[in-house]
Amino acid sequence: MAIVFQKPKALKDTPMHYCPGCTHGIAHRLVAEALDELDIEGKTIGIASVGCSYNSYDYFGCDMIQAPHGRAPAVATGVKRSKPDNVVFTYQGDGDLAAIGTAEIVHAAARGEKITVIFINNTIYGMTSGQMAPTTLLNQYSTTTPYGRIADQHGFPINVCEMLATLEGPAYIERVSLHDVKHIKKAKQAVKKAFKVQIANKGFSLVELLSTCPTNWGLSPVESLKRVEDDMIPHYPLGVFKGKDLEV
Amino acid sequence: MGQKLLMKGNEAIAEAAIRAGCLHYFGYPITPQTEISHYMAKKLPKVGGVFLQAESEVAAINMVYGSGSTGTRVMTSSSSPGISLKQEGLSYIAGSQIPAVVVNIVRSGPGLGGIQPAQSDYFQSCKGGGHGDYRQIVLAPSSVQELYELTVEAFNLADRYRMVAMIMGDGNLGQMMEVVEFRNEEPIEHYDKQWATVGHENSREQNVVTSIHLNPAVLEKMNLDLQEKYRVIKEKECRYEIYNQDADIFIVAYGIVARIAKSVIEMAKDKGINVGLLRPITLWPFPDQAFDQVIDKAKAFLTVEMSSGQMLEDVKLALNGRKPVYFHGRMGGMVPARDDIMKEIRNIYNLHVKND
Numbered sequence: 001m002a003i004v005f006q007k008p009k010a011l012k013d014t015p016m017h018y019c020p021g022c023t024h025g026i027a028h029r030l031v032a033e034a035l036d037e038l039d040i041e042g043k044t045i046g047i048a049s050v051g052c053s054y055n056s057y058d059y060f061g062c063d064m065i066q067a068p069h070g071r072a073p074a075v076a077t078g079v080k081r082s083k084p085d086n087v088v089f090t091y092q093g094d095g096d097l098a099a100i101g102t103a104e105i106v107h108a109a110a111r112g113e114k115i116t117v118i119f120i121n122n123t124i125y126g127m128t129s130g131q132m133a134p135t136t137l138l139n140q141y142s143t144t145t146p147y148g149r150i151a152d153q154h155g156f157p158i159n160v161c162e163m164l165a166t167l168e169g170p171a172y173i174e175r176v177s178l179h180d181v182k183h184i185k186k187a188k189q190a191v192k193k194a195f196k197v198q199i200a201n202k203g204f205s206l207v208e209l210l211s212t213c214p215t216n217w218g219l220s221p222v223e224s225l226k227r228v229e230d231d232m233i234p235h236y237p238l239g240v241f242k243g244k245d246l247e248v
Numbered sequence: 249m250g251q252k253l254l255m256k257g258n259e260a261i262a263e264a265a266i267r268a269g270c271l272h273y274f275g276y277p278i279t280p281q282t283e284i285s286h287y288m289a290k291k292l293p294k295v296g297g298v299f300l301q302a303e304s305e306v307a308a309i310n311m312v313y314g315s316g317s318t319g320t321r322v323m324t325s326s327s328s329p330g331i332s333l334k335q336e337g338l339s340y341i342a343g344s345q346i347p348a349v350v351v352n353i354v355r356s357g358p359g360l361g362g363i364q365p366a367q368s369d370y371f372q373s374c375k376g377g378g379h380g381d382y383r384q385i386v387l388a389p390s391s392v393q394e395l396y397e398l399t400v401e402a403f404n405l406a407d408r409y410r411m412v413a414m415i416m417g418d419g420n421l422g423q424m425m426e427v428v429e430f431r432n433e434e435p436i437e438h439y440d441k442q443w444a445t446v447g448h449e450n451s452r453e454q455n456v457v458t459s460i461h462l463n464p465a466v467l468e469k470m471n472l473d474l475q476e477k478y479r480v481i482k483e484k485e486c487r488y489e490i491y492n493q494d495a496d497i498f499i500v501a502y503g504i505v506a507r508i509a510k511s512v513i514e515m516a517k518d519k520g521i522n523v524g525l526l527r528p529i530t531l532w533p534f535p536d537q538a539f540d541q542v543i544d545k546a547k548a549f550l551t552v553e554m555s556s557g558q559m560l561e562d563v564k565l566a567l568n569g570r571k572p573v574y575f576h577g578r579m580g581g582m583v584p585a586r587d588d589i590m591k592e593i594r595n596i597y598n599l600h601v602k603n604d
Contacts, residue, residue, distance in 0.1 A: 012454075043447035047314070048458075057456045063445035065317045066458035068340050071310040074302070078314025079445070081298045082272050082322070086447050104310070107303035 008032035010041040012061050021214035021221025023178040024052060024120065028059050030184070030209075031091070031118055034192040035062065038199065044087040045079050047072040049101075051093040052126040070101025073108035076115040087198060089116040095125045098134040098158050105164070109204050112169035116194045117206040119160060122213040123232065130216030134158045137235055142216070157235065161208050165241035171203030172243035175236060177210040179228035183238075196248040205243075210236055250432040257392045258283035258422045261325070261351055261415060262291070264399035267434045270321040270349065271297030274311035276304055276330060279363045280419040281353035284325040305330040309337030309350075316346040317457040319444030321403055325351035327419075328369050329360060332377070338412055339378030342474070343459025345443075347406035349399070350384075351415045353422035356554075356581040364581020365419035367503060370558035373416050374532040381471055383478050384412035385485065386531040388502040392426035398529070404437040409481055416531060418554065420504045420583070478533075487529035488538040494545055495524025496601045497593060500563050501552045502528050505584060509552060512589045521597050531559065536566040547600040548572045550592055552584050572600065 007013065010032035018024040035041040044062040048054055050069035057064035067075040072090035080088045097105050097119055108115065124142055125131040131144040135157050139148040149157075161175045172194060176187035187209055194205035210232050212224035219227060255263070262284045265273070273288040285301065292299040298315075302308035308324050315322040326334065331352045341348055352373060356366035371377075373386045385405050387398045395417060402413035445455045461467040489506075492513060499509040506527040516523040526542065526549075528535050539549075548571055551560045557575045564573050576592045578584050 041448075042450040045318075045445050045447060054460060057454070057458065061448075061454055063448055063455045064457070065314065065445055066344070066456070066460055067313075068310060068336055071306065071313075071337070074307040074310035075314035075317075077300070077307075078274065078311035078316070078322070079318055080314075081300060081311070082315040082318050082320040083446060086318075103303050104307055107307065 008036045010035035010061050012059055014058050016059060018052065019215040021212060021224055023209070023211040026178050026184060027118065027120055027209050027211065028056065030188045030191045031089070032060065033188060034195050037192060038195055040087045040195065040199070043085070044089065045083070047076045047079070047088070047090040049090065049092040049096040051096050053091055053093065053120070054127070056091050070096050070099070071104055072096070073101065073104040073113070073115070073117065077108055077111070077113050080113060080115050084114070087195065089118060089195070091118045092120065093126065094119070094121045094123065094133045094135040098160050109164045109206070110167050110169045112171070112203040114198055114201060114203060116198045118191065119206055119208040120211045121160070121208050121236065122211040123157070124213050124216050126213050126216055137231060159236060161206070161241045164206060169204050170206065170242045172197045172205040172246055173241040175208040175210070175238050175241065177228055177233060177238055178212070179210065179225040193248060197243065197246065200248045202246065202248065251430045253428050253430070254425055255392060255428050256283055256423060256425050257395050257417060258353065259287050260392045260396045260428050261399050262287035264396040265323050265349065265403070266291055266295065267430070268321065268400040268403040269436050270323050270403055271295060272315050272320050272322040273298065273324065274300050274302050274308045274315070274322070275324050276302050276308045276326065278327045278330045280355060280422050281325050281327050281351065283422070284351060305333035306337065309334040312348050313337055313341050313344070313346060316341065316348045317344070317445050319441035319446065321407070323349040323351065325353070327353050327355045328357050331369060331372065335378035338384065339380050339382060340459050341412055342382035342384065343380060344457045345410040346457065347410050348412050349402045349406050349415070350412055351417070354416060354418045356579065362581045363419060365504065365554060365583065366579065366581060367418060367505065367554040368556070368558065368579065369416065370531060370553070370555060373414055374534070382474060383532055384414050385409070385481065386414045386416050388416050388529060388531050389421065390503050390506045390527065392421070392424065393428050395421060396428050396430065400434050404435070405485065407437060407439045409477060416503070418503055482533040485530060486533050486535040486537065488535035489527040489529060490524065490538060490541060491527070492522070492524035493542060494522070495542070496522045496545070496547050497596050498524045498526045498542055498546050498549045499552055499589070500526045500528070500549055500559070502531060502559065505552050505554060508584055508586060508589065512586050512593065515586060515590050516593055521593060521601070523593055528559070534562045534566065539566045543567070543570060546571060548574065548596050550574045550576060550596060552589055553577045554583065555579060
């Protein structure tokens with residue numbers, strides 16, 4: 001009988017610790033499928049960050065480095081500059097990338113570092129139990145905005161793709177969503193393209209994946225997927241922000 | 249020995265690094281060590297190396313962490329406030345056991361302080377400036393020649409023990425010019441870095457560089473392994489200089505202050521006072537055993553530092569109450585003057601030597 005669906009080779013056979021309904025598992029799978037299909041796992045070095053995916057090296061089979069909070073793009077820069085023939089990616093959440101690691105992501109992008117950034121935006125700090133993230137939407141509840149995010153006090157959410165797209169350095173920036181199968185298929189193409197951009201030596205690539213955090217949102221997995229569609233996409237529009245016409 | 253060149257201390261460090269096979273440098277501008285970056289920016293592209301000016305000290309040390317994780321010989325340099333910013337990265341590098349060389353051309357603090365020389369980062373460098381139970385090898389050169397030789401050695405030590413080897417100079421050493429005599433060939437040690445994250449090429453198990461272990465038993469084991477490594481280093485890698493071994497009074501000083509101490513020793517000799525120098529070259533591991541070599545004859549010790557007395561604590565620990573210890577220090581970028589040190593020597597002489 002022909003096998004039509006199986007675990008990607010680039011994922012290890014380790015049970016994941018992510019909460020039920022969390023989309024990290026899907027995002028991991030998309031990255032692993034890209035590594036498989038491009039046959040690059042053997043020369044890939046992944047950079048895990050700080051947050052729920054701190055131990056993504058337990059799931060990805062490629063060589064990996066665990067970076068300090070927010071510093072993954074700097075660690076990736078060091079790896080890529082010293083080993084330019086390897087493929088290097090970071091896997092970062094929104095607290096890691098858009099708060100404590102703002103300087104590192106902006107400058108890696110501005111330099112056009114030939115790395116791929118997988119950016120998980122679930123509008124909240126997951127691992128530390130649901131605090132406000134830079135991406136938290138206005139009026140969204142969190143453990144540090146118990147009365148909702150109020151612009152006057154907490155400022156406004158950061159749209160990372162739009163911000164980075166103002167720079168010359170990035171070759172490819174796209175925002176995708178993981179809330180249904182149709183969008184997951186699109187997300188897969190974006191992740192794969194981001195790696196292809198790096199392999200073709202075109203420059204910095206970043207894919208933002210709108211993701212869920214049912215545990216800290218206080219929603220069921222199904223309600224969470226609906227929140228991505230109803231609340232997040234209107235604020236974080238999907239699409240290609242840089243490299244629309246880039247052929248790889 | 250080979251070529252002789254008149255060089256600034258900072259340039260000698262950079263040249264030494266390149267000669268030691270370090271072709272990858274990540275740094276951020278800060279006085280008084282910028283000549284290291286300038287030298288690297290000019291030379292490294294010509295030898296197929298990497299020079300990158302990072303957006304911050306924080307980024308620079310993390311680039312070092314990434315580059316070092318691939319087994320590449322890599323260096324960053326900075327000065328005190330910048331080294332403070334690097335502490336997070338240094339702690340991760342210690343926990344992940346990555347070799348790296350870090351240069352601190354110390355300036356005075358605290359805060360933004362000043363750009364004049366100081367030795368006030370001794371605690372930060374030797375006692376673990378970042379979080380967690382860790383150490384780094386700290387080498388304290390006292391001449392431009394030694395900046396060159398110890399920088400080469402730092403790369404070997406970093407590779408041998410998979411940890412940070414720090415060159416701790418000061419604004420004086422970094423900026424002053426002296427003749428350096430280079431070796432024709434550097435004693436570069438080569439290690440098989442099987443742990444490096446360079447891509448498994450489908451031919452071996454995955455390599456992971458990490459410092460997180462949520463299981464406390466695993467983390468304690470990791471800490472015990474680190475402490476065992478530090479024990480071996482303490483046993484094997486202490487370096488020091490003893491000058492005038494039969495002296496009655498010993499000045500304990502490192503770096504540029506040891507140079508001043510040597511001229512005080514000459515002054516004292518003219519006055520009939522027998523003074524020696526005990527100069528730690530490794531600040532960590534601190535050379536406790538050096539004190540045992542002179543303790544029988546020595547009547548007292550005078551620690552001289554460009555700080556409020558930081559190494560002083562290690563001197564007292566090494567002597568463990570066996571002999572009196574005195575201290576003379578200057579701060580804020582002021583350098584101890586010979587006459588002031590001589591005054592202290594005379595007092596110690598009157599108290600402990602004269603009527604003995």
